[in-house]
């Protein structure tokens with residue numbers, strides 16, 4: 198039995214493999230077929246081959262492509278700023294999210310009233326595998342609430358002052374993926390690299406070289422974490438994610 202895992206990779210993670218273009222109703226998606234451990238994995242670079250900015254990413258196409266390939270589970274990697282004094286270079290596996298985006302299509306059901314339940318917005322099984330994978334890889338990992346902003350600009354100190362009362366880390370790419378995955382009954386969880394303190398929260402200024410060095414170190418660790426998480430993932434799904442639409446329609 199295959200685990201059927203897709204990885205949507207954010208900034209800082211690149212995985213080589215055979216290029217595969219997947220057609221979706223939302224456009225074509227470039228992906229790479231690769232092997233991590235014993236598992237065949239579909240790697241989808243979120244920002245394409247160039248660098249599509251966060252507010253222009255075709256999130257629906259990415260999730261649809263994962264589903265069309267046959268994925269049952271999606272691991273997402275995201276970079277975040279910390280609003281809770283996490284160590285730069287450490288990792289956060291979100292348990293919940295709050296979003297302040299403005300212009301992103303956030304549903305596959307434009308013409309139909311479908312209300313998926315988000316009591317547990319991230320798949321508990323994929324989350325557990327990511328936390329165990331991070332521990333296995335020797336990484337520092339925490340859980341917390343992910344706040345998604347529209348970007349592409351970074352936040353002002355006053356905005357961070359407000360957002361700190363909503364969550365622990367802030368990024369631009371975690372939403373609407375988490376919701377779109379639920380609408381497709383895919384298991385989905387995210388592992389976030391903490392790359393910097395959020396605006397106005399810097400105790401000591403970090404040089405660009407230090408940030409680049411941290412990113413490189415974290416990128417290697419991130420690959421190890423994703424690999425370990427995939428090998429630790431149980432083959433059979435025992436979560437509720439595959440029944441998300443059962444009671445979602447009015």
Ligand SMILES: [Zn+2]
Nearest residue numbers: 320384436438
């Ligand atoms: Zn699940």
